[in-house]
Amino acid sequence: MAAFKIALVLGLLSICLPASASVISVINAPIDGTTSYTIQQIKDAGGIKIGDKTFTEWRVTSTAQGNGLAPQAGAISVTAVQIGGDYGMRFNGPWSAATGDLADTTIGFRVTADNPWLISDNTLTATAIGADKGGMASISENVFSADPTKTFSTPVANEYAYYINDANFKTIDHKVFVQALKDAWVVKDIIANGSIAVGATAHISEFYQTFSQVPEPATMSLLIAGTFVLVARRRHK
Numbered sequence: 001m002a003a004f005k006i007a008l009v010l011g012l013l014s015i016c017l018p019a020s021a022s023v024i025s026v027i028n029a030p031i032d033g034t035t036s037y038t039i040q041q042i043k044d045a046g047g048i049k050i051g052d053k054t055f056t057e058w059r060v061t062s063t064a065q066g067n068g069l070a071p072q073a074g075a076i077s078v079t080a081v082q083i084g085g086d087y088g089m090r091f092n093g094p095w096s097a098a099t100g101d102l103a104d105t106t107i108g109f110r111v112t113a114d115n116p117w118l119i120s121d122n123t124l125t126a127t128a129i130g131a132d133k134g135g136m137a138s139i140s141e142n143v144f145s146a147d148p149t150k151t152f153s154t155p156v157a158n159e160y161a162y163y164i165n166d167a168n169f170k171t172i173d174h175k176v177f178v179q180a181l182k183d184a185w186v187v188k189d190i191i192a193n194g195s196i197a198v199g200a201t202a203h204i205s206e207f208y209q210t211f212s213q214v215p216e217p218a219t220m221s222l223l224i225a226g227t228f229v230l231v232a233r234r235r236h237k
Contacts, residue, residue, distance in 0.1 A: 026054060029080035036092070039107070040074040050080040051087030052114040053211060057147070057185075059108040068103035068192065069096045076107070081208065086123070088210030095204040097135065097194035108187045110147070117213040118180035124159040124188075126171045128206035131163050134197025137204045138162035141188035145181055156181065161207070180214055 026047040027037055039060055042048045047056035062070035076093040095103045113119050124141060131137045139162070142148075142155040157175035177184070186209070192202040 026056070031080045031082050031087070033079065033081060033090075036077040036079045038074050039076045039078060040072075042078060043073060048078065048080070050089065051082060052117055052213065053087050053119070054112045054114075055089070055109050056112070057108070057110040059149075060105065062103075062105040064101070064103050066101035066194070067098065068101035068194065069094050070103035070105045070192075071095065076105075081210070083208070083210050086210040086212050088123075088208060090206065090208050092206050093190075093204075095137070095190055095192040097192040097202045099194050099198060099200045100196060101192075101194040103190075103192040105190045106187065107190070108149075108185065110183060110185050111211060112183045113181075113211075113213055116216050118182055118216055119177070119184050119211050120180045120214045121174065121176040122157065122159070122184075122186075122209065122211045123172065123174040124161055125208040125210075126161040126163070126204065126206075127208060129161070129163045129169075129171060129204045131165065131192075131200075131202040133199040133201065134195045135200035135202035136162065136164050136191075136193045136195065137202040138191050138193075139188060139204065139207055140191075141186060143175075143177065144185040144187070145179070145183075147185050148187060156184070163202075182216075184211075 026049045027045045028049050039058055043058045047054055060073040062072050064070040071093040079090040081088055081090050097103045126139055129137045140160045143157040144153050145156055146153045156178040159173035159175055161171050161173055163169040190204055192204055194200045194202055
């Protein structure tokens with residue numbers, strides 16, 4: 001019963017509070033774990049909405065040296081996911097490098113939380129990543145409170161996943177933001193480095209990105225006040 005009352009209060013708040021800014025046209029992604037879109041398709045559509053978050057302002061830059069494989073926006077797929085109550089995306093793409101090769105892709109986007117939420121933290125998980133004989137595969141990212149291409153700002157969080165060999169790797173990183181944000185700008189760098197070692201290899205083909213949320217301070221105050229009212233009425237009865 002208490003859970004129902006809290007849900008009722010949140011529902012009323014979502015009606016009373018102004019809607020968050022939205023783009024003209026976005027993909028409303030089904031959270032089925034199978035329906036995928038390329039980043040190019042998402043860019044062309046204006047963005048992608050996954051649960052209570054909207055991802056817009058996508059940017060992709062890929063470079064390769066030697067025979068390194070660094071996919072462009074049309075070859076990187078995004079699938080909507082929900083993990084432990086947190087909405088996010090699964091990325092798939094063919095990054096690979098052998099001796100003397102380098103593959104490097106930078107992906108940037110803006111994530112906006114629906115009212116009455118703020119984004120409080122995020123998790124980066126590399127699920128298909130590997131390297132051998134001196135190669136190295138890595139995914140690093142920074143989270144900003146403003147568009148880093150337009151203004152200088154210190155990251156509110158950063159994550160790093162990597163794989164060098166079976167004894168030296170880190171495939172998951174989670175960070176709580178310095179401050180909860182309505183909008184966050186994420187810039188990630190995906191690298192497969194073949195180094196100069198003979199027989200070296202490095203590859204990445206799948207990783208996940210999820211975001212957690214908390215109620216806005218004003219919403220929390222209203223929620224607490226509403227709960228007190230409900231409790232007082234119950235006692236009065």
